[in-house]
Amino acid sequence: MNNKAKLMQGNEACVEGALAAGMQFYAGYPITPSTEIAEISALKLPKIGGKFIQMEDEISSMAAIIGASLAGKKSMTATSGPGFSLKQENIGYAAITEVPCVIVNVQRGGPSTGLPTSPSQGDVMQARWGTHGDHPVIALTPASVKETFDLTVKAFNYAEKYRTPVMLILDEVIGHLREKVETPNKDEAEIIDRVKPTCDPKDYNPYEVEDGDIVPRMASFGDGYRYHVTGLVHDKTGFPSNDSTIAENLVNRLMNKIGDNIDDISNFEEYVLDDADIAIIAYGSTARSAKSAIQSAREQGIKVGLFRPVTIWPFLDKQIRHLTNKIKKVIVVEMNLGQYVLEVERVANKDCEVFRYGRVNGRLITPDEILEKIKGDVLCLANC
Amino acid sequence: MPSKLLDKYFRMDKLPHIWCPGCGHGIIMKAIVDAIDKMGLEKDKVCIVSGIGCSSRAPGYMDFNTLHTTHGRALAFATGIKMANPELHVIVVTGDGDSAAIGGNHLIHASRRNIDITTIIFNNNIYGMTGGQYSPTTPTGEKGTTAPYGNIDKDFDLCKLSKAAGATYVGRATAYHAKMIKDLTIKGIQNKGFSIIESLSVCPTYYGRKNKKGDSPDMMKTLKNNTVNIKAVDKLDKNKLENKIIIGELYSSKEDEYTESYQKIIDSMQEGR
Numbered sequence A: 001m002n003n004k005a006k007l008m009q010g011n012e013a014c015v016e017g018a019l020a021a022g023m024q025f026y027a028g029y030p031i032t033p034s035t036e037i038a039e040i041s042a043l044k045l046p047k048i049g050g051k052f053i054q055m056e057d058e059i060s061s062m063a064a065i066i067g068a069s070l071a072g073k074k075s076m077t078a079t080s081g082p083g084f085s086l087k088q089e090n091i092g093y094a095a096i097t098e099v100p101c102v103i104v105n106v107q108r109g110g111p112s113t114g115l116p117t118s119p120s121q122g123d124v125m126q127a128r129w130g131t132h133g134d135h136p137v138i139a140l141t142p143a144s145v146k147e148t149f150d151l152t153v154k155a156f157n158y159a160e161k162y163r164t165p166v167m168l169i170l171d172e173v174i175g176h177l178r179e180k181v182e183t184p185n186k187d188e189a190e191i192i193d194r195v196k197p198t199c200d201p202k203d204y205n206p207y208e209v210e211d212g213d214i215v216p217r218m219a220s221f222g223d224g225y226r227y228h229v230t231g232l233v234h235d236k237t238g239f240p241s242n243d244s245t246i247a248e249n250l251v252n253r254l255m256n257k258i259g260d261n262i263d264d265i266s267n268f269e270e271y272v273l274d275d276a277d278i279a280i281i282a283y284g285s286t287a288r289s290a291k292s293a294i295q296s297a298r299e300q301g302i303k304v305g306l307f308r309p310v311t312i313w314p315f316l317d318k319q320i321r322h323l324t325n326k327i328k329k330v331i332v333v334e335m336n337l338g339q340y341v342l343e344v345e346r347v348a349n350k351d352c353e354v355f356r357y358g359r360v361n362g363r364l365i366t367p368d369e370i371l372e373k374i375k376g377d378v379l380c381l382a383n384c
Numbered sequence B: 001m002p003s004k005l006l007d008k009y010f011r012m013d014k015l016p017h018i019w020c021p022g023c024g025h026g027i028i029m030k031a032i033v034d035a036i037d038k039m040g041l042e043k044d045k046v047c048i049v050s051g052i053g054c055s056s057r058a059p060g061y062m063d064f065n066t067l068h069t070t071h072g073r074a075l076a077f078a079t080g081i082k083m084a085n086p087e088l089h090v091i092v093v094t095g096d097g098d099s100a101a102i103g104g105n106h107l108i109h110a111s112r113r114n115i116d117i118t119t120i121i122f123n124n125n126i127y128g129m130t131g132g133q134y135s136p137t138t139p140t141g142e143k144g145t146t147a148p149y150g151n152i153d154k155d156f157d158l159c160k161l162s163k164a165a166g167a168t169y170v171g172r173a174t175a176y177h178a179k180m181i182k183d184l185t186i187k188g189i190q191n192k193g194f195s196i197i198e199s200l201s202v203c204p205t206y207y208g209r210k211n212k213k214g215d216s217p218d219m220m221k222t223l224k225n226n227t228v229n230i231k232a233v234d235k236l237d238k239n240k241l242e243n244k245i246i247i248g249e250l251y252s253s254k255e256d257e258y259t260e261s262y263q264k265i266i267d268s269m270q271e272g273r
Helices: A010-021 A035-048 A058-070 A081-097 A124-129 A145-162 A172-176 A244-259 A285-299 A317-326 A340-347 A367-378 B002-009 B025-039 B055-061 B074-084 B096-102 B104-113 B158-165 B178-190 B204-210 B216-225 B258-271
Strands: A004-009 A025-028 A051-054 A075-079 A101-109 A115-119 A138-140 A165-171 A178-183 A228-230 A268-271 A278-282 A304-309 A311-313 A329-334 A353-358 B046-050 B065-068 B089-095 B117-123 B169-174 B195-200 B227-229 B245-252
Touching (some): A004 A010, A010 A178, A051 B258, A058 A075, A058 B074, A058 B104, A081 A244, A124 A165, A138 A145, A145 A165, A145 A178, A228 B055, A278 A285, A278 A317, A278 A340, A278 A367, A329 A340, B025 B178, B046 B074, B055 B089, B055 B117, B074 B089, B074 B117, B096 B158, B104 B158, B158 B195, B169 B178
Parallel strands (some): A025 A075, A075 A101, A101 A165, A329 A353, B117 B195, B227 B245
Antiparallel strands (some): A004 A178, B169 B245
16 A cells, blocks of 8 residues: 555645546636635646636636537536526536536535635535536535545536536535545545447447436547537437427436436435434534543443445435434434424435434534434423 | 538528528528638538527537537636647637627626637627517617617627727628628637637617618628628728728737647646756
8 A cells, every 4th residue: 555645734635536546637716715626626627637727706616617628628617606506507507418527616605605614504405406407416525535435426427427517515624624644545436437439430329328327428539420509408419499298208307317326326324223212413523522522421421423425415304214213213413493403304204203403603503402303302301 | 502511511401590580590501601611611610609699509500510509608618628628729709798798708708818719799689589678789779678768778789899809800791791701710719819700790689679770681781781891991981981890800919829828828837848
């Protein structure tokens, strides 16, 4: 093992992961607390023959990465809340045209300009429903610097495999946290590339799924497969159609390519849940506080465990149902006023009590606060 | 004969196009193809990108690498494509609403970067696709469905705007002067940098009807009578130039091209190793 161990920031690990995954193009616009991702990309990409561009806004950054991906380069952009709002238009375009790309959102307090340098997890629902219309989404959320590296690689792999925009949703704490990271050697990380067509160009249907494939094969502009791409509803040839059957089949296919492969996309961590009477559901930096709270609780004889969604979208229906069949009290802890918990409530066993603990003041949720919530509201050990 | 060009460069199964009878857009589209044919560009190496609107439907009919994007964003998508593969001849087809209103920011910044993209603006002075609302190039005082009492906005001169922002090739022609569109487009594609060809079109269905401009042939005659070739400007009396639109090659210069400048950075990094 010749792996390099290095102290790095979450935002830096994101760029390192992207480069390991094969990123060749980055377009972005400066915004706190994600800017280091742009700065480090600008520094490193030309060294490997890749390209960086600072666009005039977030809208054009999103457009540029889709264009570059269509021309064959693995592409990424990064932003935070206000920029994430602006990117939504073309995230929808990438979804319907099935162009692989990675969008990083280092969440800060909102709404609007909000709290630029403070952590938040307020964009969970925006990641799912930010762009209009029914569309598939994959969103991953890391809880450590090392995991930021790993999930960035994974985000690119999912983007290529499922031909869809993939979001990496950090919070400011993870983006700016510094931890030791051992990056794998080049041949150690599994890297997935989009499948290209091999047929005669005249037989190429850019939006037809071949038998045994998950998604249509993707030619790059300039490869000799001249084809048309549009954000309008289109048939298998890629040209617009108003046919209601074609429209329905297209949107269903987009949804099903994720839904049918949900096990491959479902990432999560379970921590001391086996004997637990109470489960905390928490993700990102909040899960770190939760783990610490669990250790304290167990020292006091309260059996608490953690379920940490790593994939926040698509929602982990199966796992949450399983969890709530087994454990009768769960508490969802998140830095917002209740977003992920809405989905937990949707799928939870009716006999399971779902508690909420959230905050939007720009401060981390501490282990003590979680412990207090457990002892108070959940167990009614005081003042109930 | 046109049929040869049709077979060679158009997706025949996608025609007829959706444009209204008398629309000038087809003439401009054909002039672009004429330019590509004259230059002998390899079809696989041409990429045509558009936004949203009447003009932006053109790429769908043209047998190249074609991308119909979101409203106003064609230049931003095109920037990504050109950066990723500088070997492609990237041509942007856009309208006046698309390029000057919702996409105005992208227009000035693509101009500023002098990235090697050739932009053809199909300017029909109106939002046609949505039914005749006034656009940033609707002349002051003229009407649209959203300017029922006359437009009080000042209209943009897109050639001056692009030139001021840094475009290195700027030309203007009209659907009446189809050969001039072709010639300017050739020069625009040959220019290593950002080129803009404003092509004045006619929209008899909305703009014409709303403003009592007559039918399509009347509007084409207006294009003929209201324009002066820049080569003739010096020879004409000033009073004859009043309210005339100047057409022809308006500006040309040599500046560093964006993707070449970036390549120099990449090359310098490799040397440093």
